[in-house]
Each structure stands twice: as structure tokens, then as C-alpha cells.
Amino acid sequence: MINRFTIKEKSEQLNIPFKNLLSASVAEIIIGIIADGKYCNELYLCNIGDFNQAVYKDICISNIYFEYIKEIDEKMAVLYMRDILKDIMAKGSSEAFIVNGTVEEGAIHLKIIVDEMYIPLKIYFDKHRASHEPEKMELKLTAYENRSVVVFTNPKEEELSKHLIEIIEKLELINDMDHYYLAYKILTECPVNGRKVKERLAELLAERSIEINDERINMLEGYRSYTYMKKKWKVELRQVKKSEPAWEDVNICLINFLKPIWKAIEDNVVFLGDWMPQLKRFLD
Incomplete structure (x- = not known):
């Protein structure tokens, strides 16, 4: 489980600012929850390049970008995102996350508390427009030694x-x-x-x-x-x-x-x- 001590230890080991590593570690796990969910085959992660340690040294991750291939209108897209939010809230507890969130203007706004630390995240969703096939990529979770998730990505x-x-x-x-x-x-x-x-x-x-x-x-x-x-x-x-x-x-x-x-x-x-x-x- 992510906690203050493990993140501090890891941030010193990797020479990554504590705040940046905390936010990135939580974002990676949220991606994992979505990648293991029922919509995993119809959601493409667009900014996978953000999720590596070289970026974490300079940037505090606050946004995740997905594209969906499902043919839905704006009203259905809101229901779609609400369903994903419910899944994140339900599964977040197994990671010792306290998750609250809302769906607003094409995005899920998350407020996550981990070991009394507050992490805000936004997950943006947009319609997939390109015709080329997605790639399957493995994302190694920074907070864990031997844990990874497989996601569909959409190289741009x-x-x-x-x-x-x-x-x-x-x-x-x-x-x-x-x-x-x-x-x-x-x-x-x-x-x-x-x-x-x-x-x-x-x-x-x-x-x-x-x-x-x-x-x-x-x-x-x-x-x-x-x-x-x-x-x-x-x-x-x-x-x-x-x-x-x-x-x-x-x-x-x-x-x-x-x-x-x-x-x-x-x-x-x-x-x-x-x-x-x-x-x-x-x-x-």
C-alpha cells in the first residue's frame, strides 16, 4: 500500500520530489483500475509518455487523458464516465484510497486521500478519431517493485x-x-x-x-x-x-x-x- 513512509523512501532513492512521486504513483494506480475494468478494451491512454521517472523529476502529474472508441453522444458520455468513477471509488478502497469525485465537462475530477495526503487528479475523456490501431503497452507501477498494468495506448x-x-x-x-x-x-x-x-x-x-x-x-x-x-x-x-x-x-x-x-x-x-x-x- 502507498503511504507517506514508502513514498518518502522511494523519492529519496529515485531523486524525485516527494509531491511529484506521490501524485504519479496514485495516477498510475488509477490507470491500473481503469485498465482492469469493464471498459478496458475501448479506452486508449493518450499520455502514457508522461508516466516515466524522467518526467516525474520535473513535473507533478495531475491529468490523465483517455480516448474512447464507443459510439456515444454527449449525454451517454457523462453516464459512461460516471460508471468509470463508480468503479474507481469501489476499487480504490483496496489500495487504501479514500476517493471522491464528480463528472464535469468531459472529465472525472478526483479528490483522493492516501495516508492523510490529498491528491487531486483529472481524467479527461475524448472521442477517438484516428483510424490507426492502438498499441498494447506495459506500465510498471513506480510505488511497487513487481507490479505492472497493461494498457491500450494511442500514439499521436x-x-x-x-x-x-x-x-x-x-x-x-x-x-x-x-x-x-x-x-x-x-x-x-x-x-x-x-x-x-x-x-x-x-x-x-x-x-x-x-x-x-x-x-x-x-x-x-x-x-x-x-x-x-x-x-x-x-x-x-x-x-x-x-x-x-x-x-x-x-x-x-x-x-x-x-x-x-x-x-x-x-x-x-x-x-x-x-x-x-x-x-x-x-x-x-
Whole structure:
């Protein structure tokens, strides 16, 4: 069982801040509960890259992101999440967790108490849109020596690359601003392997005979203050029934991701950066 003493001992052993290790350990167990539940085959964990000790050294995990493949409307999605919440609350007691939670705006908001320590977590759920098959991965639980869970994951590199190539090719003539919306969503929710995106994007650029030079990336960056693109973004937000993010934030995030990858493609060198959604930058 997780308790103050075991987490303190482990945090010193691994050189991970106590708060970060506590939150990560609890989040891992919550993922395990969901992975062992009745919806295990229809839920894909999107941010599995967050769950490793290198990340824990820098970041306190507070969000878990899943996608569901079930065909349900918004009302049914709420009932779906409530059912998952009941399962977490019931099974959490076997981990000595005191769990309370609510379902709000596409997420389960958890308030967990372990050995008189409070850990807030949010589990976000979204509709799975990509067509590629999920991967099965083993997640080793940090708080335990010999315990792991198997989860379905949805790597985002292919999906992100396809959104980016549309943005890069169409420039201001892009009609479907969903490409911006979904690319930003991936970059702010999911860790991304920069090498895989660089390799796939290079293939797509070659297929479409797009010249790799600074002019194109500078044009994309210049759209940050372009009134025409701001208006198109406002229309997109109305269509998805959102009031944010601001266009400037979307542009900054995308350019921060694209620039180093574009340079690596231009120079024909290997790119090894791992994108951290919480930081909105590549991990050094």
C-alpha cells in the first residue's frame, strides 16, 4: 500500500520530489483500475509518455487523458464516465484510497486521500478519431517493485503529422481549421516523440513536393498577428463550441514544436526531442 513512509523512501532513492512521486504513483494506480475494468478494451491512454521517472523529476502529474472508441453522444458520455468513477471509488478502497469525485465537462475530477495526503487528479475523456490501431503497452507501477498494468495506448505521432502537413501545405488557404484545433489539442495533452514526427513529416513533404525552406515556416509564424487567420480561428471555436484557446497561443505552441523539427528536416539530421505537453516545449 502507498503511504507517506514508502513514498518518502522511494523519492529519496529515485531523486524525485516527494509531491511529484506521490501524485504519479496514485495516477498510475488509477490507470491500473481503469485498465482492469469493464471498459478496458475501448479506452486508449493518450499520455502514457508522461508516466516515466524522467518526467516525474520535473513535473507533478495531475491529468490523465483517455480516448474512447464507443459510439456515444454527449449525454451517454457523462453516464459512461460516471460508471468509470463508480468503479474507481469501489476499487480504490483496496489500495487504501479514500476517493471522491464528480463528472464535469468531459472529465472525472478526483479528490483522493492516501495516508492523510490529498491528491487531486483529472481524467479527461475524448472521442477517438484516428483510424490507426492502438498499441498494447506495459506500465510498471513506480510505488511497487513487481507490479505492472497493461494498457491500450494511442500514439499521436501519425495523427499529428497528418494535421501538420495540411497546415504547412495549405498555409492561409486552409479551409478546415480543425487541423489547427486538433494539432494544438495533441500538443497540449499528449507527449510526442519528435523523431517519429520528423521522419513522418519528411516523408509527407516529399510526397507533396513541398520545398523545405525558412520562408514557409516564417509565413506560418507570421500568421500569429494576421487578422484573417484570427477570424478563421474564431469561426472554428464557435463550431467546436469553445471560447479558447486564443489564436496567438495556438500559433506559438505549433511554431515551438515545428521550428526545431523543420530545421532537422532541412539539415537532414536525426531529431531526438521529446515533446512535453505541460511545458509546451521539447524536453532538454
